[in-house]
Amino acid sequence: MRNGAFLAAGSLVLSYAVWNQQLVSSESVKGIKQFSSQPDGSGSEALNTxxxxSENQVTQRLRQLDQSFYVQRGQGILRYDTAQLPSNSPIEDSHVEQVITVPGxxxxxxxxxxxxxxxxxxxGPYTSAKLAQSLVPYVAHKLGQVYGSDPGAVEQASSAAVDAAMTSAFLGLDRDLIFGSLGKLLQEPSKQTLVSALPAIxxxxxxxTMFDSHNSILKCAVTGDSRALLGCQDANGQWSVKPLSVDQTGDNIDEVNRIRNEHPGEPGAVRNGRVLGSLQPSRAFGDHRYKVKEVGGKSFRDLPDHLKVYFRREPRDCKTPPYVTAEPVITTTPVDSNARFMVLASDGLFxxxxxxxxxxxxxxxxxxxxxxQSKPLSHPSNYLLEDKNAATHLIRNALSAGGQRDYVSTLVSIPSPMSRKYRDDLTVTVVFFGDEADPTSTSGQLILNPDATAPLKAKL
Structure with a gap:
């Protein structure tokens, strides 16, 4: 790996293979109790089938976007695994893995x-794709201002200064999305400026999350309802799990109170567990219609009709925006010798x-x-233990309703958009902590793990 960054690969175009020997009516899926949405019975018989x-095709689909790397840098990270299973087409989730080296x-x-x-x-996938491309560079730029030109500043920077830099980066990127791209669109309406504005729409x-290898401190910044967990094992072999974040939704009483305090006299600011009765996460990037009515004195209603169709109607009771913010909540956690792994995932997993x-x-x-065998934690007999990639393993078992292969087969087989009735896009990253290095690998390198990487990616 060059001194710089390692980045996640792009999305793949999905194609749904068929296994003609076995057809299941969508009515049979109603027995899956984990999924609150049910088929509405509309459409032709073909659409309800x-x-x-096959089992091999299920595994291929579960693995089509998985990747795994050994991190041979001796800096506290041993390996990370990633996996995605789309429900939307294209998938609306994205992810990033990147390392920045700071002189010590x-x-x-x-x-x-x-x-x-x-x-x-x-x-749509536009905002998440923009974040995967730009959020870490924004954070790195702000951290550079904290560290300055002093090669030892990274060791001396206060936790509060790092938090402030990350917060400034989050808010700065969202501000550029909302006021930068939308302002240009309103000033120069065209298809080209519309494309640049899609991440704001x-x-x-x-x-x-940011792991600092110098002091083994883990920062977790969350805007919305994705979640991070830290898995630990104490000296007695006992396992525990620690949440690194709290979901920010219209069901979080702290978030509800925050929004209502910011908008006194507006009982509709949060209703039915959603911001303005519509948006479930109470913090997010983009989502311009919860943040601004106009930009630079120009209204979106003034756009030409062929561009206006890309804008959804303003939410009801939208009186005093912004109601939604991109400001993150940041936690700080020491990563000691008890820390074994971290799981990050979109809310579809949780x-x-x-x-x-x-x-x-x-x-x-x-x-x-x-x-x-971990003596304090025996293997439940209903776990499906067949994936070399830890993230894929979590997705497979999440869909299994307690180890039932038929559930996995059915839920993976349902094509988009019908699949949205039963599950969300699933994106998972598992990071393993430790200092051991593979003696067969070159120190300082990022080594692809082909056994836990989709075959097509392993060849690239």
């Missing part, structure tokens, strides 16, 4: 800042699994991979 995939006080001992991000988009949650279940699934996967 699910063509089941001691010669030959630089500090690695490891960034792992999950971006759960809504209303759609929206996305953002979860970004709709299906509890925090404790996720912890147990990762521990069981680790035991299987190492051919060991």
């Amino acid at each position: 699910i063509t089941l995939l 006080l001691k010669a030959g001992k630089d500090t690695d800042l490891y960034f792992f991000g999950i971006f759960d988009g809504h209303g 759609s929206g996305s949650c953002a979860l970004l 709709e299906l699994l509890e925090n404790d279940q996720i912890m147990k699934l990762v521990v069981s996967w680790m035991d299987k991979e190492k051919n060991t």
Whole structure:
């Protein structure tokens, strides 16, 4: 790996294979109790039929976007696995993995800042894709202002200064999206300026963690309802899971009170667990219609009709925007010798699994991979332990309703857009902590793990 960054690969175009020997009526899916949305019965008989995939095809689809890397830098990160399973077409989630090297006080001992991000988009893939491209560079720029030109400043920077830099980066990027791209569109209406404005029109949650290898401090910045967990094992072998973030939604009483205090006398500011009765996350990037009515004195109603069609109607009771902010809530957690792994995921995973279940699934996967057994945490018999990629393993089991392969087969086989009735886009990253290095690998490199990477990507 060059001194610089390692980035996630782009999305793949999906194609749905068929297994003609077995057809299941969508009526049979109604027995899946985890999913609150049910088929409405409309449409032709063909549209209400699910063509089941074979077991091999199910695995291929689960693995089509997975990747795994060994991180051979001796800086506290051993490996990370990522996986995605689309429900929308195209998938509205995105993710990023990047490391920035900062010169240290001691010669030959630089500090690695490891960034792992999950971006759960809504209303299209545009905002999440923009965040995957731009959020880490924005944060790096602000951190550069904190560190300045002093090669030892990274060791001396206060936690509060780092938090302020990350917050400024989040707000700065969102401000550029809303006022920069939309302002240009309103000044120069065209298809070209509309394309640049799409990340402001759609929206996305953002979860970004930063691990500082110098002091083993983990920062977790969350805007929205994606979630991060830290899995730990104490000296007695007992496992525990620690949430690194709190979901920011219209069901979070602190968020409800914050919004209502900012908009006194507006009982409709949050209703039915949603901002203005419409948006579930209470913090997000983009989502211009919850933030501004006009930009630079110009209204979106003044756009030409062929551009105006890309803008959704203003939410009811939108009187005094902004109602939604991109400002993150940041937590700081020391990563000691008890920390074993971190899981980041879009809310689609947490709709299906509890925090404790996720912890147990990762521990069981680790035991299987190492051919060991955690005595305090025996393997439940209903876990599906067949994936080399830990993130793919979590997605497969999340869809299994407690280890039932038929559920996985059905839920993976449902094509978009019907699949949105039963599950969301799923994006998961699992990061493993430690200092050991693979003696067969070159120190300082990022090594692809082909056994846990989609075959097509492993060849690239």
